[in-house]
Amino acid sequence: MIPSSAPRHPYFAAGDPPRVLAHRGLVTAEAASAGVVDNSFAAVAEAHAVGLAYVESDCHLTADGVVVLFHDDDLARVTGDPRRIAEVRLHELEEVMSDHGGLITLEQALEAFPDTRFNLDVKAEAAADPVGRLVAAQAHRVLLTSFSEERRRRALDAAMTAGASVRPATSPGSATVARLVAAVATGVAPVARRALRGLDALQIPERQGPVRVLTPRLLRIAHAVGVEVHVWTVNDRDDMMRLLEMGVDGLVTDRGDVALELVNGR
Structure with a gap:
């Protein structure tokens, strides 16, 4: 729980922490055996079906300028196709993904799951502006x-340029996280x-190689500023x-069903 009196972004209105963020949707063992992959329409639908309010996903841009939910910059891992997302047109990508849970565009995700909160990682340089424009009406x-x-x-x-009534919530990039971790480690709290x-969430790994990123001190400082x-x-x-038990506010996980059971059982 966050003791700060700072107002929360409406993104967090789905309930109090701890939160479970379904990493690229939810792919059960049964779905995986049927060929369903992460970041597919089926994976997002399954996360919604089990009651997960938050879906973490990734954004790339197709050759014809459509924002799709896809983690990798190519199709190799999920379909064996070596082409990059940026080289494939929407109709081609839909065909390739038809046996893997179905392609889902960002526009489709926002329309098909109006109660879901989306945590979007902009993976491709060319996707930044289109993603911002698409989410403007749903920035809350x-x-x-x-x-x-x-x-x-x-x-x-x-x-904001596209008319969002509230700035989307946001979490920092790698450079900011590195500065933060260094400041916490050296005890320079003001830094x-x-x-x-200007941040709403700090989304981090517990460790990055030999470096411990998450610490009790970092948690205290983040919570103190909301x-x-x-x-x-x-x-x-x-x-x-x-x-x-340590007090984190959210778990980003491939096992959203398991994490939700643990959170609800607390």
């Missing part, structure tokens, strides 16, 4: 992020608080319980 239920600060800011600016300015801390990607049940 969208969080925009990217490993690239420039892409993240461009998407946010595009949403850490400045790094968190910023939620979400940890990715947590799939082990014992890790989930440990992090929830």
Whole structure:
């Protein structure tokens, strides 16, 4: 729980933390055996069906300028096709994904799942402005992020330019996280608080190689300024319980059904 009196972004209106963010939707073992892959229409639908209010996904742009939910920049991992998303037209991508749970565009996701909160990672440079424009009318239920600060800011600016009544929620890119972790590690709290300015969530791994990213001190500083801390990607049940006991506000997980059961059982 966040003690700060700072107003929460409406993105968080689905309930109090801890939150479960379905990483690329939800693909059960049964669905996977039938060929369903992450970030497909079926994966988002399954997350919705089991009651997961938050779906974390990724945005790329097709050759004909359509924003699609897709993690990788090519089709190799999920279909064996080596082509890049940016080289494939929408109708081609729909055909390729037809046996893998179905393609889902960002526009379709927002329309088909009006109660779902979407946590969108802008993966492709060319997708930043189109993503911002598409989410403008739904900014109250969208969080925009990217490993690239420039892409993240461009998407946010595009949403506001397109008439969003509220800025989408946001989480920082890699450079900001690095500054924050360094400031926390060296005990320079004012620098850490400045790094968190303008953010709604801090979405981080527990560790990055040998570096411990998540610490009790970081949690305290983030909570003091009203910023939620979400940890990715947590799939082990014992890790989930440990992090929830530590006080994190959200779990980004491929096992959204398991995490939701744990959260609801607390």
